[in-house]
Amino acid sequence: MYTHVMVDSNKTADGAHVQCIPHVSYAHGPPMHTVDAYKTNSISESDPTAYSITESLKYAINILTPNNSLLQHRIRLGAFLGSRKSLLCGPGCGKGTQCTKIAENFGFTHLSVGELLREEVKSGSEDGAMIRNMMKEGKIVPPEVTIKLLLRAILESGNDKFLIDGFPRDEENRAAFESITNVEPDFVLFLDCPEEEMERRILARNQGRVDDSIQTMRKRFRVYMDSTVPVLDHYNSKAKLRKVDASRPIDKVFEDVKVIFAPFGAKANNSMRRSSIRMGMGHERVISLVERLCRATRDIIAYIFSKLRSFYPPACVTRKALKST
């Protein structure tokens, strides 16, 4: 299986996309490279000059955002990784539930990688079948896929504050993401919940998810222990882990979460919030639209003035012209 990175140079950074497609085509940049999508650092035998997928993505991102500067500016990450108690836990601790509340209250864009993957499956894309199978088995999808989806969502969001829910699930995803973007999360929220409670929540969820079965849940717990706990340890060693007791009711958990997030985000004001409700959108989206509108208005006014100036020169110029006649 080979995956390639395509860069469409006609798009602006906001509209740009990084795509994994079966045959590479770099619109600009190095000649075609083939990359083994399932080995982060592999070099294809058929092409000795092949880039690793990480390098390819890095190159693509650099085209979209020279030196990663835009991306660095735009990403401030709060990552949710799952939860654990007595070293056994993970899915169902309430990440999605708390993320929705944080996004509403602190103006973050909530990006659930699990949700992005589910949408990719629904879209019927080439990766869809592979993603669905991996999710059904409770496995972690390779970084080439998750990071592509994540970066696309980041670039499309128009926001500069992101809440990344359920990522990175393993060291490979963490290392690839940090290497590509050159950014680390501000902190990682760890929702601590007993395994039995998480089981209860998952089995009561009833949203028709392919992984909400006892069998898959057990597999997910194992994957969590083997692959995600080392990521938690990594952030803990960097003093970036913030732990909250997630076994309590939703609002009680959120009270503690709010304290952690308080320094990280301005609350959207009430009129913005009312507009978001009226327009049926998340308020961060409304803020971004208002910002864009302001920028567009400023550009239009500047344009009108430049036209006016060419028809009506400034008074001093007119006076000078009159004097000389």
Ligand SMILES: Nc1ncnc2c1ncn2[C@@H]1O[C@H](COP(=O)(O)OP(=O)(O)OP(=O)(O)O)[C@@H](O)[C@H]1O
């Ligand atoms: N504190 C809580 N108390 C009781 N139920 C909760 C709590 N938090 C979330 N739930 C419920 O538990 C279920 C799982 O929550 P949620 O989907 O937010 O978890 P998650 O960690 O995102 O799960 P997954 O990792 O499987 O995506 C949902 O039905 C949700 O309504």
Ligand SMILES: O=c1ccn([C@@H]2O[C@H](COP(=O)(O)O)[C@@H](O)[C@H]2O)c(=O)[nH]1
């Ligand atoms: O970074 C990620 C995040 C998720 N997955 C896969 O999706 C499911 C469900 O994720 P939730 O965040 O719990 O909704 C997870 O079990 C993985 O199979 C992933 O591969 N990589």
